[in-house]
Each structure stands twice: as structure tokens, then as C-alpha cells.
Amino acid sequence: MSHIFPLPSDLPEFLSPYLPKSVEAKPFVTLTYAQSLDSKIAAKPGTRTAISHLETKTMTHYLRSVHDGILIGSGTVLADDPGLNCRFKENGNINTPRPIILDPSFKWDYKGSKLELLVSRNESLKPWIIINDDSNDNIKEKIQYVENSGGRIIKIARNSDGKIKWEDILKTLHRLRIKSLMIEGGAKIINDLLERDDLVNSLIVTIGPTFLGQQGVDVSPLELVKLENTQWWTGTQDVILAANLQHN
Ligand SMILES: NC(=O)C1=CN([C@@H]2O[C@H](COP(=O)(O)OP(=O)(O)OC[C@H]3O[C@@H](n4cnc5c(N)ncnc54)[C@H](O)[C@@H]3O)[C@@H](O)[C@H]2O)C=CC1
């Protein structure tokens, strides 16, 4: 495996203030995704849309290489069938983060997925899947399949609103030695976490020169969100915004 594209030589220094540092009791959380000029991350719900140039996609793989885990939601795993591995190589070494899927009702099937194929070729790590602790019997077979394949099922209790608290997710992952977590999406997760300045340590957004239109999947939090320590990097096609969420 080789780099998917040469990493622009000034990017590591540009990104360095935003990269993982030790944060006690919870992982360092980097929220990162690619969006269009009209703040969409896919052209239609349930589909995968390439927004990043190869150069900025390489930046995403560089970021993956400096995190212990990479988390996505069920909407993303179902739409994208992603690889979730790392293709950025440094001094001949690849540091692949743990793929973590937040899929409370376990709708995704690991069997036959791209991730399973990559794991079979030693190009990705076995996944961890976070599900509700009260999930019903019809997912027993899927659970067994993942566990027999060496993956891990993490059961966490949900809140009164039916969701799992992010604090519980992060605390559990930290206990499992995930000290830095890159969260790539999708939209529901990004919109929730943009309002969590208490949990998100860095925000890194690739912006591509495209409008995906009104059927696109929006990134737009419920409330006003302000950023601080903002820096912009300009590439061949895209720009990258690196920032911190301003504390309320
Ligand atoms: N351009 C980009 O960088 C990216 C684009 N995408 C796109 O985003 C779209 C998917 O986004 P969404 O449909 O919004 O799905 P999503 O990936 O945000 O997953 C949402 C689901 O995750 C689970 N979930 C989220 N928060 C939870 C919580 N606190 N407790 C329990 N379960 C929770 C629920 O099952 C929820 O329905 C796809 O089209 C994908 O291609 C996804 C990631 C990055």
C-alpha cells in the first residue's frame, strides 16, 4: 500500500496545534468532514459523494494515522460501505485507527462489507460496534459473527431520549484505551457534536468548490455555533478550516 497522494509538505505544521494531546478521562476528539459550499456532505441522503480532492483526502488519512480510533454513525456505514483504514504511510509505517461504528440497533452487516474485506487482507483493524444494551434477539447472529471474527460489540445503555449519551460513549472508549478519536460523521452526529464544545477538542473541515444542491445532506447545527483559533489552508482545489469550538 502506498500514499494515496503526496501530503502537501506544509500541512503537518498547519495541523499541529489541532492534533491529539492527552485529555484526561475522555479521548481527545477531532470532528472532521468534507463539505460543499452550501454546507452539504452528500448530494442525497443514503449516498456517498466525493467532495475532497485527493490532496485533502490524503490529509484525512494523515489525521487517521494520528488517532487511536475513527468513529462513524450507522447512516454513514450504511450509505458509504467505507474502508475506514489508513493509507497514509510515514517512514514505511502505517498506523491504522480502530474503526468504531455507532449503530444502536445494529442495522449494518459486517459480513460482506468492504471493511471485512480489508481486514481479511490485513489492511484494516477489526471493528468495534456500539449498540444499545437492550437490543433485541434478532441481531444475535450478527453479534456472534462480529465476535467470532475478532471484532468487539460494545453495549451501552441509552438515555430517556433513546440516544446514547456522548459522555458514556467517550468514557467507555477511553476505558478501552482509545485516547484519541476522530469522528467523521455523518450529518446527524456532526450536527449534534458541533454543539458540544465540552467534548470536541478540534474541528477540521475540508471545503470543496461545489454546490451539492437542496437535496443534499445538511451540516447545520440547531443553534448558533462560534469558532475560535481559526486557521485556513488553501490547496490545489479545496480549503481546510482548522478551529476550536468556542466555549459558551
Ligand atoms: N463528506 C463527508 O465528510 C461525510 C459524509 N457523510 C455522509 O453523511 C451521510 C450519513 O449521515 P446521517 O444519515 O446523518 O447518518 P450518521 O452517520 O450521522 O448516523 C446517524 C445514526 O447514528 C446513530 N447515532 C447517532 N448519534 C447517536 C447517539 N447519540 N446515540 C445512539 N445512536 C446514535 C443513530 O443510529 C443515527 O440514526 C451519508 O450520505 C454519508 O455519505 C458521512 C461522513 C462524512
Ligand SMILES: Nc1nc(O)c(N)c(N[C@@H]2O[C@H](COP(=O)(O)O)[C@@H](O)[C@H]2O)n1
Ligand atoms: N474527507 C472526506 N472527503 C470526502 O469527499 C468524503 N466523502 C468523505 N467521507 C468520509 O470518508 C469515509 C470513507 O472513507 P474510506 O476512504 O472508504 O475509508 C466515509 O464513510 C465518510 O466518513 N471524507
